[in-house]
Amino acid sequence: MAELFSFTLLLTSALILISILTLFCGYRAFIGPTIPDRVIGIDAIGTNITAIAILLAILTSFDYFVLVGLVLAIIGFISTIAAANYISESEVIQ
Amino acid sequence: MINTHILSIALNSTHSPRSMSVMFFIILGCFFLTVGTLGLLRLPDVYNRLHATSKSTTLGAASIFFSGFLHYGFQGMGLTSLVGVLFLFLTAPTGSHMISRAAQKMGVEFFGDIAWPIHSDSQTPLNEDAILDETEI
Numbered sequence: 001m002a003e004l005f006s007f008t009l010l011l012t013s014a015l016i017l018i019s020i021l022t023l024f025c026g027y028r029a030f031i032g033p034t035i036p037d038r039v040i041g042i043d044a045i046g047t048n049i050t051a052i053a054i055l056l057a058i059l060t061s062f063d064y065f066v067l068v069g070l071v072l073a074i075i076g077f078i079s080t081i082a083a084a085n086y087i088s089e090s091e092v093i094q
Numbered sequence: 095m096i097n098t099h100i101l102s103i104a105l106n107s108t109h110s111p112r113s114m115s116v117m118f119f120i121i122l123g124c125f126f127l128t129v130g131t132l133g134l135l136r137l138p139d140v141y142n143r144l145h146a147t148s149k150s151t152t153l154g155a156a157s158i159f160f161s162g163f164l165h166y167g168f169q170g171m172g173l174t175s176l177v178g179v180l181f182l183f184l185t186a187p188t189g190s191h192m193i194s195r196a197a198q199k200m201g202v203e204f205f206g207d208i209a210w211p212i213h214s215d216s217q218t219p220l221n222e223d224a225i226l227d228e229t230e231i
Contacts, residue, residue: 007109010117014124019130028134028143034196036140043189044134044147047182051123051158054175058116058165066162066171070178073155075095077185086198 011059015052022048039083048077112164117162126154139205140197148190156182 022045029041053069056062082092109117130153133146159178166172198210 007113007117007173010120013209017124018127021127024131024135026133034140034197034199034200034202036193036202039193040140040143040190041134042181043193044131044151047147047151047186048127048131050178050182051127051155054158054162054178055110055120057171058162063166063171066174066178069159070174070181073178073181073185077181077189080189081192084196085188087193087196 005031008059009056011055011088015059018048018052018055022052035087039087042077042083043080046072046079116165118163119157119164123154123158123161124213126150126157128154130154140202141194141204143199144190148186152182152186158191 025041025044025048027041029038029045032038032041050069050073053065053072056066056070086092123197127150130147130150133150135141137143137146156179159175159182160174161177163172166175
């Protein structure tokens with residue numbers, strides 16, 4: 001019964017759950033009625049993949065996945081800012 | 095009753111306190127990510143969806159980062175995880191604010207019969223003179 005709270009099992013189920021949630025965010029990014037909806041969906045996908053990278057770093061004890069998650073968070077932020085600038089100003093860098 | 099049963103199983107198991115706190119923060123992060131994604135799918139409006147994702151999803155990812163910090167400790171990748179928590183809490187409000195400003199400039203309407211407070215037909219942002227005129231009348 002103590003196997004119910006196994007560490008590896010919890011990490012694997014969390015990975016499966018977050019992967020399904022990422023698929024649902026992709027649904028919103030696909031059918032979103034307006035362009036900001038799609039940007040929000042892609043931003044949520046980036047945040048979920050950051051969480052997936054941290055969970056992989058803990059699960060496989062390959063430590064550099066933490067850096068992968070951090071860099072993915074930075075790229076998601078920059079892409080969000082670029083998309084917001086493109087929507088409002090019609091150009092990315094003025 | 096079920097909760098106390100599960101808690102007794104978890105406390106009697108052979109996990110160290112650090113491992114149990116890592117588990118707790120992973121479960122908390124999964125809960126917040128689920129809430130944020132459900133809000134992203136179910137809410138009717140751009141601004142409501144932004145409200146759901148920018149708070150809940152950020153909190154979930156930050157708590158999973160914090161579980162990484164608890165797992166690694168004050169060395170190496172643990173400090174990187176702390177930098178990730180700080181970075182998420184700094185950048186997520188900035189990005190969501192910029193997206194909502196872009197949506198307001200684009201002219202995305204609210205759900206239902208809610209409108210911007212003044213000049214609901216022209217999508218200009220509020221200026222202080224209009225607010226002053228409204229309050230004087």
